[in-house]
Amino acid sequence: MGGPITVSDKDFEEMVLKSDKVVLVDFWAAWCGPCRMMAPVLDEISEENDDFIVAKLNVDENPATASAYRIMSIPTMGIFKNGQMVDKIVGVTPKQTVLNKVKAYI
Template sequence: MGATRPVTDDTFEAEVLQSDKPVLVDFWAPWCGPCRQVAPILEELAGEHDAIEVVKVNTDENPRTAAAYGITSIPTLNVYSGGQLVKSIIGARPKPALVRELGEYLG
């Protein structure tokens, strides 16, 4: 089972857009309180579901990727499948709500 891992401007295409399975991208920043609330939930999801990859993009350190995908509020959780954005969740949610919203991608 996996854990969340960081992705950067330089690795986003290879690790997210070219992935063989759906990828949940957590757009976050260290100063964002709600981002810190959702982080442990995402770690749990990564450990419990191997049908989806869970990665994190620090928007302060990777502004090109955040700008390219129109990230204006964080946390934003985007699911990419086959190189396309297929789901976007803006704001922190409790784990049951995330599981419900992401159900079809969790396997």
């Protein structure tokens, strides 16, 4: 267990799409207030769960990946399984709601 991993345009395929676990990707930016509100929630989720991975992708630093998945507003959390985005959660969301959505794909 541990905190979220950081991913980028360069390693997104390797770290997320090729993962054998479900990956919850937090699309965020440093200037985004709601993103800062979600960060401690996602840190907790990451530290408490071994059955999926939490990853963070800064959309300002990695625009290609954000654009590829049509991320229009942040925070958006994409749920990836077997190389595909199977669901997403947009906006500040309660911890249990995030967990319930992710666990549906495990």
